Amino acid sequence: MSAEITIHSSFTGGNIEITGTSGDDIFLRNQIRDTMEDWFYWAFCVEGAQGRTLTFHFDKKWIGYYGPAVSHDLNRWHWLGSADSSSASDSFSYTFAPEESRVYFAHDMLYHPARFEAFCKEMGLRTEILCLSRGKRPVPFLSFGEGAETILLTARHHACEATGNYVLEGVVEELLERRLPGFRVVAVPFVDYDGVVCGDQGKSRAPWDHNRDYDSSKEALYPTVGAIRAISRREKIRYAFDFHSPWHVGGENDRVFIPLKHSASQEQDARFSEIFEKSMTPEALPYHAADNIPPGWKWNLAETACFGNYMYHTAGAELAFTLETPYFRAAGKAFGQGEAVETGRCFARALRRYHGL
Ligand SMILES: [Zn+2]
Numbered sequence: 234m235s236a237e238i239t240i241h242s243s244f245t246g247g248n249i250e251i252t253g254t255s256g257d258d259i260f261l262r263n264q265i266r267d268t269m270e271d272w273f274y275w276a277f278c279v280e281g282a283q284g285r286t287l288t289f290h291f292d293k294k295w296i297g298y299y300g301p302a303v304s305h306d307l308n309r310w311h312w313l314g315s316a317d318s319s320s321a322s323d324s325f326s327y328t329f330a331p332e333e334s335r336v337y338f339a340h341d342m343l344y345h346p347a348r349f350e351a352f353c354k355e356m357g358l359r360t361e362i363l364c365l366s367r368g369k370r371p372v373p374f375l376s377f378g379e380g381a382e383t384i385l386l387t388a389r390h391h392a393c394e395a396t397g398n399y400v401l402e403g404v405v406e407e408l409l410e411r412r413l414p415g416f417r418v419v420a421v422p423f424v425d426y427d428g429v430v431c432g433d434q435g436k437s438r439a440p441w442d443h444n445r446d447y448d449s450s451k452e453a454l455y456p457t458v459g460a461i462r463a464i465s466r467r468e469k470i471r472y473a474f475d476f477h478s479p480w481h482v483g484g485e486n487d488r489v490f491i492p493l494k495h496s497a498s499q500e501q502d503a504r505f506s507e508i509f510e511k512s513m514t515p516e517a518l519p520y521h522a523a524d525n526i527p528p529g530w531k532w533n534l535a536e537t538a539c540f541g542n543y544m545y546h547t548a549g550a551e552l553a554f555t556l557e558t559p560y561f562r563a564a565g566k567a568f569g570q571g572e573a574v575e576t577g578r579c580f581a582r583a584l585r586r587y588h589g590l
Pocket residue numbers: 390391394477478479
């Protein structure tokens with residue numbers, strides 16, 4: 234590698250460590266930071282490699298079915314493409330065109346606060362400050378509509394899980410265009426805001442992560458979660474949805490699904506899931522109610538402290554759960570930014586129907 238090439242993580246969401254170089258081969262690994270188990274998120278930038286072909290080698294198969302997500306502006310992303318999309322891999326090669334002076338590569342199609350701000354501006358909305366994060370950063374939130382009841386939307390309780398933001402954007406867009414009468418909508422798109430900015434994994438963060446900060450017998454550790462809990466005390470939350478991404482690849486992680494928690498709301502959950510399945514359009518990432526995961530299944534601990542359980546048991550919401558949207562493909566359809574936003578629109582249409590409109 235020549236001296237003028239720079240590989241770095243100095244941007245929103247950056248996460249990489251260079252472990253070695255040999256000619257045009259670069260050896261990398263992702264930074265786990267304070268996550269208490271192995272995880273897969275990474276994102277880096279290459280500058281000054283115009284006209285060169287470099288091969289990037291990871292220590293683990295942390296590259297998805299279609300190779301890395303590639304961007305020139307951290308906003309629009311496409312898959313590099315992979316000759317074999319049947320499995321994850323640990324390396325990829327990239328030929329930098331003569332004009333490609335700066336290229337971003339990431340595990341998945343990142344969604345940054347700048348995109349959410351631009352979206353709100355386009356919609357004629359302005360975000361406000363929810364609170365200061367532990368890192369003293371102002372955390373944005375959005376609210377619109379008037380009413381006695383509230384729809385609460387959240388994403389990035391786990392910092393690296395960007396797919397949920399695309400879905401949340403689609404939900405907001407649809408609810409703006411066709412309001413639910415009598416409802417205020419509150420959206421907190423980046424719950425672990427520091428983690429999103431710093432490029433942390435965020436999942437299983439020590440001593441516990443943001444989605445485990447909902448033990449109602451304790452004060453919240455994270456100011457954002459404290460502020461969300463305060464909203465749920467002030468307002469009458471009827472619907473509360475938390476948008477996540479699952480694990481890296483394989484099995485249920487290649488499908489859109491709801492990990493069902495409390496069995497108390499079994500009937501409502503089943504009715505919503507059925508309507509959601511029927512509301513899917515061909516442009517969305519497919520969702521099948523049969524892919525939902527029952528309470529207690531493998532890792533899906535039913536009564537653990539989390540946003541969904543808190544909103545259901547403590548805040549008294551009628552419907553409160555997590556929706557998981559995969560990083561790479563859902564039921565065989567490749568993840569795209571537009572497809573994920575459309576999935577959110579379908580979700581909001583399903584909520585309207587569930588609500589009886
Ligand atoms: Zn998650």
